[in-house]
Amino acid sequence: MELSFAPLIKRISESRSILLVSHNRPDGDAIGSLVGLGLLLEGLGKTVRMVNADVVPESLSFLPGAERVEKPAGVAEFEHDLMISLDSAGLDRISEAVWELRNGVDLINVDHHISNTAYGDINYIDSASPAAGQIVAQLAHEAGWPLTPAIAGNLYAAISTDTGSFRYPSTSAETYRIVAELVQAGVDVGEINRQLYDSFPLRRVEVMREMLNGLRIEAGGRCASVSLPLRITSELGLKTGDTEGVIDIIRAIDSVIIAVFFEELPGGMIRVSSRSKDEKYGVGDICSVFGGGGHTLAAGARLPGPLKSAEDRFLAEVIQRLTAN
Numbered sequence: 001m002e003l004s005f006a007p008l009i010k011r012i013s014e015s016r017s018i019l020l021v022s023h024n025r026p027d028g029d030a031i032g033s034l035v036g037l038g039l040l041l042e043g044l045g046k047t048v049r050m051v052n053a054d055v056v057p058e059s060l061s062f063l064p065g066a067e068r069v070e071k072p073a074g075v076a077e078f079e080h081d082l083m084i085s086l087d088s089a090g091l092d093r094i095s096e097a098v099w100e101l102r103n104g105v106d107l108i109n110v111d112h113h114i115s116n117t118a119y120g121d122i123n124y125i126d127s128a129s130p131a132a133g134q135i136v137a138q139l140a141h142e143a144g145w146p147l148t149p150a151i152a153g154n155l156y157a158a159i160s161t162d163t164g165s166f167r168y169p170s171t172s173a174e175t176y177r178i179v180a181e182l183v184q185a186g187v188d189v190g191e192i193n194r195q196l197y198d199s200f201p202l203r204r205v206e207v208m209r210e211m212l213n214g215l216r217i218e219a220g221g222r223c224a225s226v227s228l229p230l231r232i233t234s235e236l237g238l239k240t241g242d243t244e245g246v247i248d249i250i251r252a253i254d255s256v257i258i259a260v261f262f263e264e265l266p267g268g269m270i271r272v273s274s275r276s277k278d279e280k281y282g283v284g285d286i287c288s289v290f291g292g293g294g295h296t297l298a299a300g301a302r303l304p305g306p307l308k309s310a311e312d313r314f315l316a317e318v319i320q321r322l323t324a325n
């Protein structure tokens, strides 16, 4: 089916008050696309509230408008006539407490995950797009909605973080075209990249030191993995976002095709993040074996603990595929 922004633009134009939501444990794309679209719609005179079930990571709190992101309880009284979800592949990526706010209004689903279940009344799913933020920027372009430096900064952050700073293969000519528009609209590229990539709290490097001590290299160097026990999370007082980038470091090892990061969660489940450098060895398929999903080159899953047994089960699947031919 041909992708078209027309139904979204029409439905948004008919709306007066809009509730925007994005996935739990938000990353740069979840916050940037959420706030970017929120501010865009406010610029059109809409009443807008932006919701996420989890806190904005400290590393993204500098984004203009990030302080506007609210917990579901804060918007219980908000009377909206439209809801828009961003960067969220399925209903399960967003907390029940957020969905309870829907109150039967139409839902627009804007996303770039190939696994998206098209759960909206209107769906705009572009799995070729590297970021939900890029789709929002294209929507603004198409609709002729004015950009401000704050809007552009949020969308730039969304695209930059989801493309690994414009390095992943999903980065297209369209990405650079749309980002050129964002820069033209007032993004200070040096400053925003400093904030995004050169402003880590020390604990972010300390956790890297801890995890690299336990680095596992397997499948003849083609698989690298690290894991984070809950004990370290509490010892270092880690916050959401502190482990961002760890997987990119082990993925960068020359021989590595698949990199995996295991994190023990309170309650005993193990969150698995995985990255591949080669479409032949997609991690989306591997994660789906364990009930997870995502993209070919970046995917996740949750396994029951304990940590070591989750590692062994997941890595056995990875190694089997990497050594199959």
Ligand SMILES: [Mn+2]
Binding pocket: 029, 030, 087, 112, 130, 131, 132, 162
């Ligand atoms: Mn995304």
